[in-house]
Amino acid sequence: MARHIAQRLMISLPVLLGVLMIGFLLLQVVPTDPATVVAGPSATKAEVEAIRQQMGLDRPLWVQFAGYLGRVLQLNLGRSMISNRPVVDEIALTFWPTVELMLACLIWAVPLGISLGTLAARRRGTTIDRAIMALSVMGVSVPVFWVGLILIQYVGGAGLLPFQGRNGPIWTADGLISIILPAVTLGAVFVGPVARMTRTSLLETLGADYVRTARAKGASDWRVTIRHALRNAMIPVVTLVGLQIGFLLGGSIVTETMFAWPGVGRMAVGAITSNDFPLAQGAILILAVGFMVVNLIVDVLYAYLDPRIARS
Amino acid sequence: MFAAVDGVSFVLAPGETLGIVGESGCGKSVTSLSIMRLVPNPPGRIAAGTITFEGRNLLELPESEMQAVRGDAISMIFQEPMTSLNPVQTVGQQIVEAVRLHRSVGATEARARALEMLRLVKIPSPETRLDEYPHQLSGGMRQRVMIAMALSCDPKILIADEPTTALDVTIQAQILDLLRDLRDRTGAAIMLITHDLGVVAEIAHRVVVMYAGRIVEEAPVDLLFSDPQHPYTLGLLGSIPRLGSDGDERLIAIKGVVPNPYALPPGCRFSPRCPLADAHCRSEAPELREIGRGHRTACWKAPLDQALAKAAAA
Numbered sequence: 001m002a003r004h005i006a007q008r009l010m011i012s013l014p015v016l017l018g019v020l021m022i023g024f025l026l027l028q029v030v031p032t033d034p035a036t037v038v039a040g041p042s043a044t045k046a047e048v049e050a051i052r053q054q055m056g057l058d059r060p061l062w063v064q065f066a067g068y069l070g071r072v073l074q075l076n077l078g079r080s081m082i083s084n085r086p087v088v089d090e091i092a093l094t095f096w097p098t099v100e101l102m103l104a105c106l107i108w109a110v111p112l113g114i115s116l117g118t119l120a121a122r123r124r125g126t127t128i129d130r131a132i133m134a135l136s137v138m139g140v141s142v143p144v145f146w147v148g149l150i151l152i153q154y155v156g157g158a159g160l161l162p163f164q165g166r167n168g169p170i171w172t173a174d175g176l177i178s179i180i181l182p183a184v185t186l187g188a189v190f191v192g193p194v195a196r197m198t199r200t201s202l203l204e205t206l207g208a209d210y211v212r213t214a215r216a217k218g219a220s221d222w223r224v225t226i227r228h229a230l231r232n233a234m235i236p237v238v239t240l241v242g243l244q245i246g247f248l249l250g251g252s253i254v255t256e257t258m259f260a261w262p263g264v265g266r267m268a269v270g271a272i273t274s275n276d277f278p279l280a281q282g283a284i285l286i287l288a289v290g291f292m293v294v295n296l297i298v299d300v301l302y303a304y305l306d307p308r309i310a311r312s
Numbered sequence: 313m314f315a316a317v318d319g320v321s322f323v324l325a326p327g328e329t330l331g332i333v334g335e336s337g338c339g340k341s342v343t344s345l346s347i348m349r350l351v352p353n354p355p356g357r358i359a360a361g362t363i364t365f366e367g368r369n370l371l372e373l374p375e376s377e378m379q380a381v382r383g384d385a386i387s388m389i390f391q392e393p394m395t396s397l398n399p400v401q402t403v404g405q406q407i408v409e410a411v412r413l414h415r416s417v418g419a420t421e422a423r424a425r426a427l428e429m430l431r432l433v434k435i436p437s438p439e440t441r442l443d444e445y446p447h448q449l450s451g452g453m454r455q456r457v458m459i460a461m462a463l464s465c466d467p468k469i470l471i472a473d474e475p476t477t478a479l480d481v482t483i484q485a486q487i488l489d490l491l492r493d494l495r496d497r498t499g500a501a502i503m504l505i506t507h508d509l510g511v512v513a514e515i516a517h518r519v520v521v522m523y524a525g526r527i528v529e530e531a532p533v534d535l536l537f538s539d540p541q542h543p544y545t546l547g548l549l550g551s552i553p554r555l556g557s558d559g560d561e562r563l564i565a566i567k568g569v570v571p572n573p574y575a576l577p578p579g580c581r582f583s584p585r586c587p588l589a590d591a592h593c594r595s596e597a598p599e600l601r602e603i604g605r606g607h608r609t610a611c612w613k614a615p616l617d618q619a620l621a622k623a624a625a626a
Contacts (some may be wrong), residue, residue: 107453207352209395214391215350217461218383220376227409231400306400307445 004247004310008299012292019288020072024065027277038081077285078278080271087282090267095286098263099260100170100187101252102245104179109187110194110241114230117237119197122225124203132195139192148185148258156181165260182259186252190244192282197240201233208232218233242298249287264290314573315359316342318525321600324469327372329495329502331516331533333509333548337570339525344471347503348388349378349558365469384414387462393454397446403430404442407461429460433490434620452483456490457549463494468497473505488514509548513537518606521545524571524581527600531607541609541616543586580612588623 018149027034036043043051052058056067071077120132156163161181168175205211206229214228215278253265260266268283270276303310317339317343324330332340345351347363350371365386370378374600382388390396398406405455407426411417417425423442430438433456446454449520455475462470472491492515495502500559504516512533519536521529529542540546547566568585571577579596583589593612613619 050348209390209392210398212350213390213396213458213461214398214409216348216382216388218379218381220379221608228398228401232398308447310397 001300001311004303005296005300008296012296015292019292020069021065022284023281023284023288024068024127028061030277032275034081034275034277037277042046066084072285073275077282080279081276082271082274082279087278090279091264091282091286094262094264094267096169097166097261098265098290100166100179101182101256101261102248104170104183105187105248106241106245108183109190113191113194114198115239116191117195118202118225118230120199121202121206122194122221124199129199133199136192136195139189140196142189144185144189144254145258146210147188148182148255151181151185152258156165163259165261167271182255182261185259186248186255188250190241193244194237194241197237198233201236205229205233222251231305238298238301238305242294245294249291270294314576316356316525316573317346318523320522320527322520322527322530324501326468327499327520328494328558329504329516331512331519332503332505332522333507333512333519334522335507335570336572338522340507340522341473343522344473344503344505347471348382348386350382350388353461361611369537380414380527383410383462384465385467386469386471387465388473389455389462389475391477393451393458394477396458397445397454402445403449403457404445405466406458407442410461410464421435425464426460426575429464430457432463432494433457433460435460451479452486452531455479455483455487459487459490459494463498463500466498469503470503471503471505474507475504476511477506477508484511491515509537509552521548524576525573527608527610528582529609529611530600531604533609535604539604539607541603541607541614542582542611543588543613543616544582546616547585580610588616588619598617 001284034181035048035055035057039048039051039056054296056064075088077091080087080090085089116132116136120129123129152163154160160177163181166175167178170179202225206225208229210232213228214224219227237278249265252261252263253269255261256263256266258270264283264286268280268287271279271283314418320339322330332343334340342351342356345356346358346361347370349358351358351597356394358371361371365381370381373381397403399411402425404423404475407429408422411422411425412419415422415425425625426441430441435441435453441449441453442569446457449457454562459475474492476487479487488511491502491504495515502515506512519529519533521536521542522525523544529536529540529545531539531541536545537549537555540549544566551565566585567587571581571584577584579592579594580586580589580598583593584591586593596612598610598612600608601614602608603614
C-alpha cells in the first residue's frame with residue numbers, strides 16, 4: 001500500500017509542473033499589464049517601465065517562469081497587490097474555510113447518495129426506485145446558484161439559518177450553524193449523481209457469482225447487499241465522487257460568493273476582478289493542488305476497496 | 313415464458329451421491345438452484361412442486377428459515393471458482409462468515425474452524441492462505457476454498473454444480489478425489505450436476521439423465537453404463553472417446569440441437585433427434601416408468617434391445 005501511494009505521488013509531480021505552467025501562462029495572456037496596475041493610473045511611462053524592470057517583467061518568459069518556479073518551491077507566492085500581504089498568508093486564511101465547506105458537503109451528500117442508490121437498486125422497478133431516480137435527475141438538472149438562491153430566500157430570509165459569511169470554525173456552535181446552508185447548497189447537486197451511479201453499479205454486482213455464493217451461504221438479502229455487493233460496487237462511485245469534487249471546487253466559487261464564505265473560491269474571484277495577479281495565481285495553484293490531492297485520495301481508496309489494484 | 317424444468321422428481325438418500333447429467337440448457341442448474349431457492353426472481357419462478365427435506369417442504373418455508381437452511385444443512389458449490397468468491401474479502405473472512413451465519417461462535421473460534429477447513433481440503437500452508445485474497449489463488453485452490461466454505465457447517469447435502477468444469481483435467485481429478493474423500497469422511501449426501509459422464513462414473517452412486525427440462529432416465533451408475541435404456545443416454549455414452557479403440561472408430565454425435573424451450577416438440581422431447589422415434593413418439597410424451605430395480609426410463613421403445621436389433625436389421 002505504501003508503495004502504491006509513493007508511486008502515485010511520483011506520477012503527480014509532472015502534473016503539478018503542468019499546473020504551475022498553465023497557471024503562470026494564463027496570467028501572461030490576460031490583456032491587463034501588471035506593471036500598469038502596480039504603478040497606478042497617474043504614473044508616467046517611465047515610472048511604469050521602471051516598475052516593469054523591478055518586477056522582472058521585461059525578461060524572457062522562461063526566465064520569469066524559472067524564477068516563479070523557484071519562488072513557489074520556497075512557498076513564496078509573492079504579495080497581494082491589493083492588501084500587500086504575502087499570498088501564502090492569504091491562502092492560509094481562506095484554505096481551511098473551503099476545506100470545511102467541502103467536508104461539510106461531502107459528509108451528508110455522499111452517504112445520502114449511496115443510501116438512496118442502494119435502496120433504489122434493491123427496490124428496482126418499484127415506485128420507490130422511480131421516485132429516487134426522478135429526484136436524482138432533478139438534482140443534476142438544477143444549477144447550484146438556483147438552489148442557493150431558493151435557500152437564501154426561504155430559509156435564510158425567514159431567519160431560520162444564517163446565510164451571510166462564516167461565523168466561526170466548524171467546531172463552534174455558531175460556525176456549525178453558519179455552514180449548513182452553503183453545505184446543503186453545494187451538496188444538493190452531489191446526491192443525484194452519486195445515487196444514480198450507486199444504483200447502476202450495485203445492480204451489476206448484485207448479479208455477480210459471488211453474490212449468489214453469499215446467498216448460498218445463508219446470508220440475508222441486506223447482508224448480501226451491503227457486505228458483498230456494495231463494496232464491489234463502490235469503485236465507480238468513488239471515481240465519480242473524485243471527479244465531482246473537481247466540479248465542487250468550481251461550484252464552491254459560486255457558493256462561496258453567494259454566501260460570502262471566506263474561502264479560496266471567493267478569494268480567487270476577488271483577485272481576478274481586481275487584477276491582483278499574484279493572489280489569483282496563488283488561488284489557482286491551490287485549487288489545482290487540491291484537485292490533485294483529491295485524486296490521490298481516490299487512488300488510495302481504490303486500493304483499499306479492491307485489493308487487486310494495490311498489487312497490480 | 314417457458315418451463316425450464318418440468319415434472320422433475322427424484323430422491324436423494326443420506327450419504328448418497330446422485331449425478332445429474334445432461335447437456336447445456338437441459339435444466340440441471342435450475343433444478344439445483346430451485347432446491348436452494350436461489351432461482352433469480354425475476355425472471356425465474358418456481359411455479360409448482362415440492363422439495364421435501366427432513367419432512368419439511370422447503371418451498372413453503374419463510375425466507376428467514378430458508379436462510380437458516382442454506383449453507384448449513386444444504387450448501388452449494390458452483391461452476392466458476394474464478395468468480396464465485398468475493399474479490400474484495402480474504403478467503404478467511406469468507407469462510408468465517410459462513411461459519412458465523414449458522415453457529416454462534418466467536419471470531420477466534422470461527423477462524424480456527426476456517427483454518428481447519430482449509431486443512432481438510434488440503435490447501436498447502438493454510439495459515440497464510442487464510443489472509444489472502446481470491447485473486448492470489450489458482451482456480452483449483454479457489455474451488456478448494458469453495459468446498460471448504462460449503463462444508464464448514466457440516467451440511468447434510470452438498471450440491472455441486474459443475475464443480476470441475478472450469479478446471480484443468482489434472483485439477484479436476486484432484487477435486488473429484490477430494491469430494492469423494494470428504495463425502496466418505498463427513499457422510500454428506502452429494503448432488504453432483506455435470507455434463508460429463510466421466511465425472512459421474514468417478515463418483516456417483518446413482519444417475520439422473522435430463523433432457524430439455526425433463527428426466528429421461530434414472531439408474532444406478534453401473535447399470536446406466538452397462539445397460540442404458542434411453543436413446544439419449546445411449547447417444548451420450550457413444551460420444552465419449554474410449555482408450556484402446558483403434559482410432560478409426562467414429563464417435564457418435566447426437567444429430568440436431570436441443571429444442572428451443574419456447575417451442576418444444578409435441579410428444580417425446582427427444583423424438584426429433586432420436587433414430588428410433590416413430591409416429592407414436594412424436595405425438596404422445598412417454599412417462600418415466602420402472603423397467604428394472606431402481607432403473608426408470610421415459611421411452612416408449614424401452615427395453616431398447618429389441619428396438620435396436622430391429623433398427624440394425626432394417
